[in-house]
Amino acid sequence: MKNNSSVSLTYRDAGVDIDAGDALIDRIKPLAARTMRPGVMAGIGGFGALFELPAHLKQPVLVSGTDGVGTKLRLAFDWQRHDTVGIDLVAMSVNDILVQGAEPLYFLDYFACGKLAVDTAAQVVAGIAEGCAQAGCALIGGETAEMPGMYPEGEYDLAGFAVGAVEKAQIIDGKSIVVGDVVLGLASSGAHSNGYSLIRKILRHANAHPTQELDGRTLADVVMAPTRIYVKSVLAALAKHGKDIKGLAHITGGGLLENVPRILQAHLAARLHRSAWTLPPLFQWLQENGNVADEEMYRVFNCGIGMIIVVPAEQAEAISATLSEQGETVYSLGEIIERQESQHQTQIS
Structure with missing residues (x-):
């Protein structure tokens, strides 16, 4: 049937504003420019980003990681905290590839929304650029997808993709870890980007308000503190101590209980001493207000430890x-022991 309407429909009528997308790109370009590093051949604006592998690597192995920010975004929407979730996005991927000894080289992001709000998106990307600067990797490309009807107004989703490289002979895989090695822990900056479904439930249960005080700061500042990026400090330690760093574990989803075993052979376990570090105020508040059992805390949250490093006992002091x-704030958390058949690979007592 022929449509006799004289109205000429546009993409904007359908909910997609190309001009807004162009305006965001103009805002992104200078943010990305400050993250450029040797190796970038072509970045923002092309169909594909080009990166040349570092020449000093004789047998380079690429290490890649991808992640999002999870339901921490729900609080970003509710509390209008868009400026640091981009740091979280970068951190979750670069910390993951770091544990195999990889230096992050470049990062790409995916930002999806129903209607593009340029100011909000620019805040998010500014955070991504800051995260890349902290990690020493280039924000080399990304995608902004405006999809009407897919997301409520004011909301968005994020995904990130990091690529790094490591010399093949220097890959860290935990296979050299033995009984008697020391387990070091690097302090986290907060809950990072894990356990936020439980955090949000506890906030509701406690009738908590984002402006109330916790440890001299607002609850919103404490809860939304961006994930700590360990790249530069750990790479510096690797450069100085080499193979004495036997294993690294990023304490992400699954907390201390589930992430430490990922670097241990089946016959080994990590015995962590609860007295070795103090549970930070945020986690104390969450446990008290949610009546959360100790084991659940260790299985859901990082509990103040964002990265685990396994080293020989005789080198522990120097590496620390x-x-x-x-x-970094470094804790000597415990040691590697022989695992009994019925034991969990992470023991906290």
Whole structure:
């Protein structure tokens, strides 16, 4: 049937504003420019980003990771905190590839929304650029998808993709870990980007307000603190101590209980001493207000430890000193032991 309407429909009529997308790209370009590093051949604006592998690597192995921010975004929407979730996005991927000894080289992001709000999107991308600067990797490309009807107004979703490289002979896989090695822990900046479905439930249960005070800061500032990026400090330690760093575990989803075993052979376990570090105020508040059992805390949250490092006992002090010089708070958490058949591979007591 012929449509006799004289109205000429546009993409904007359908809910997609190409001009807004162009305006966002103009805002993104200078943000991405500050993250450029040697190796970038072509970045923002092309159909594909080009990156040349570092020439100093004789047998380079690419290491890649992808992640999102999870339901922490729900609080970003509710509390209008869009400026740091981009740091979270970068951190979750670069910390993951770091544990195999990889130096992050470049990062790409995917930002999806129903209607593009340029100011909000620019805040998010500014955070992504800041995360890349902290990790020393280039924000080399990405995608902004405006999809009417797919997301409520004011909401969006994020995904990120990091690629790094490591010398083949220097890949960290945990296979050299033995009984007697020491387990070091690097302090987290907060809950990072894990466990937020439980955090949100506890916030509701406690009738908590984002402006109330916790440890001298607003609850919103504490809960939304961006994920700590360990790249530069750990790479510095690797450069100085080499193979004495036997294993690294990013304490992400699954907490201390589930992530440490990922770097241990089946016959080994990590015995962590609860007295070795103090549970930070945020986690104390969450446990008290949610009546959360200890085991559940260790299985859901990082509990103040964002990265685990396994080292020989005789090198623990020197490696701790190097990491402290790099600005990390380092705890000697425990040691590697022989695992009994009925035991979990992470024991906290």
